[in-house]
Amino acid sequence: MKKESATPNHEEKKVRAVPEEKVSEKKQEKKEEKKPEPKPEKKPERTVQRPEIKEPERKAEVKLGLAGHIKGLVFGEIEIQKSDVSDLLDGLEMDLLESDVSYSVTEEIKQEMEKKLVGLKVKRGDVSKSVRNMIKSSLVRISGEKEGADIIDFVNKSEKPIPIMFLGVNGAGKTTTIAKVAKLLIDNGLKVVFSASDTFRAAAIEQMEVHGNRLGVRVIKRPYGSDPTAVAFDAVNHSKASGIDVVLIDTAGRQETNQSLMTELKKMVRVIQPKLKFYVGESIAGSAIIDQVNEFNKELGGIDGVILTKLDCDAKGGAVISIPHATGVPISYIGTGQGYSDLERFDSEKIIGAIVGEN
Ligand SMILES: Nc1nc2c(ncn2[C@@H]2O[C@H](COP(=O)(O)OP(=O)(O)OP(=O)(O)O)[C@@H](O)[C@H]2O)c(=O)[nH]1
Ligand SMILES: [Mg+2]
Incomplete structure (x- = not known):
């Protein structure tokens, strides 16, 4: 499902956002340094640090998952950003429309979900599960707000x-x-x-x-x-x-x-x-x-x-x-x-x- 694939892609992007080539590119840039520009100072810091943290995490996640450990304890929390959920919410919108949910209700649900998700702190390995649970509980609430006569x-x-x-x-x-x-x-x-x-x-x-x-x-x-x-x-x-x-x-x-x-x-x-x-x-x-x-x-x-x-x-x-x-x-x-x-x-x-x- 789109919902599941959105997060792993995003994680991958973050990992790839620090490729080794970039580190060497930066070194070359340094040689050409003629004008005193302040920008290059920040970039090397980010590029050097992130791959070292990320790589072992991904391997460990697989290993711990197989061993049945609780990933969240090891990896802590991350805060969901708007960019993390935009693909997922577009996917949700399509799913709802294709399930015959009316357009206006779909838009309302999408906006409500964005409001609830952005800024939410979730366990690093549990993003897609947390998001799906949140969508589910919102839909359950919407459809069962008032109990019908028994x-x-x-x-x-x-x-x-x-x-x-x-x-x-x-x-x-x-x-x-x-x-x-x-x-x-x-x-x-x-x-x-x-x-x-x-x-x-x-x-x-x-x-x-x-x-x-x-x-x-x-x-x-x-x-x-x-x-x-x-x-x-x-x-x-x-x-x-x-x-x-x-x-x-x-x-x-x-x-x-x-x-x-x-x-x-x-x-x-x-x-x-x-x-x-x-x-x-x-x-x-x-x-x-x-x-x-x-x-x-x-x-x-x-x-x-x-x-x-x-x-x-x-x-x-x-x-x-x-x-x-x-x-x-x-x-x-x-x-x-x-x-x-x-x-x-x-x-x-149900x-x-x-x-x-x-x-
Ligand atoms: N598969 C399925 N068929 C149903 C269900 N409810 C009703 N039907 C079928 O739908 C058709 C129409 O059902 P009716 O109960 O005659 O519908 P109605 O609203 O009384 O229709 P009118 O009297 O013409 O207004 C029948 O063939 C029913 O067997 C259901 O939950 N599932
Ligand atoms: Mg009838």
């Missing part, structure tokens, strides 16, 4: 029944995620119903019923074209009457710019007053999710968490850094496949470790 915790603490809405653009994975969440709740001993409130897309109600049949969850429905809020209202009333704990409300997926959908969703929020609203977005959409989350967040009075789906589908992962940073909405869960158990609690440490590369 459904089980929330449900256990709240008055029942609890309506939970799932929102997002079409095809992001809302209905599948609802089925996964139902499995999670059932496994935790809770009772669930589905509100088939996507009355817009062909086959959406049947899709809900397939999941309902497989999981043993009742589906509350009305014909296509019905008011989605009316379906959710029925589902909440049914839950009150039957001691159901959680109402999982499916919604139609359209673009966030679709005004009639927004109007419909606002009405549902007003009437049903869901206790949690999750935005379901597919990680492969990259930074496009930021605008979507911002729009839904603004229009619907606050999203409690993002569920980022399809992280198993060649997603580059940058969305986990960009979304919390650029929207202020935390990531609660990630979807990692099409099975009912492929839903994980978001763990920023996911950033995978992006940055451990070791």
Whole structure:
């Protein structure tokens, strides 16, 4: 990786910056000394001293590394200079952009890293490791600043029944995620119903019923074209009457710019007053999710968490850094496949470790 190679190159440069030829060049210069110039006095000092210190160090580092000793104790600390990290930060910038982190977030991270790194004192042999750890901890902090709602915790603490809405653009994975969440709740001993409130897309109600049949969850429905809020209202009333704990409300997926959908969703929020609203977005959409989350967040009075789906589908992962940073909405869960158990609690440490590369 660029990050690793940057430091060794730099060390090499320092070693080569004191070549023996230079010492002899200086001697020749001395012969030609006609004008009394003050400059030559300083240079010979630096050129003579540094190779003698550096050469044995590099050999010893290899030897001590192999023997498993602690290098830092032997070599002391160095202070990181701007020039030491400029290549590395350019590399980080490219890595982040290629991982689908948005441009503005990338620039912010780069500047923050420069501020933190320049002037930092690190063990001489540990520069690249220290820098990588620092980058990792900054990214972990950025992506996990606010903890996303934990459904089980929330449900256990709240008055029942609890309506939970799932929102997002079409095809992001809302209905599948609802089925996964139902499995999670059932496994935790809770009772669930589905509100088939996507009355817009062909086959959406049947899709809900397939999941309902497989999981043993009742589906509350009305014909296509019905008011989605009316379906959710029925589902909440049914839950009150039957001691159901959680109402999982499916919604139609359209673009966030679709005004009639927004109007419909606002009405549902007003009437049903869901206790949690999750935005379901597919990680492969990259930074496009930021605008979507911002729009839904603004229009619907606050999203409690993002569920980022399809992280198993060649997603580059940058969305986990960009979304919390650029929207202020935390990531609660990630979807990692099409099975009912492929839903994980978001763990920023784990996911950033995978992006940055451990070791
Ligand atoms: N690989 C993978 N596929 C997923 C994941 N989540 C959902 N899918 C798939 O994505 C496709 C769309 O999922 P749906 O749940 O129908 O998406 P939706 O948001 O409800 O779509 P609309 O109802 O059309 O708005 C389906 O084929 C799902 O199986 C995931 O985490 N990983
Ligand atoms: Mg759906």
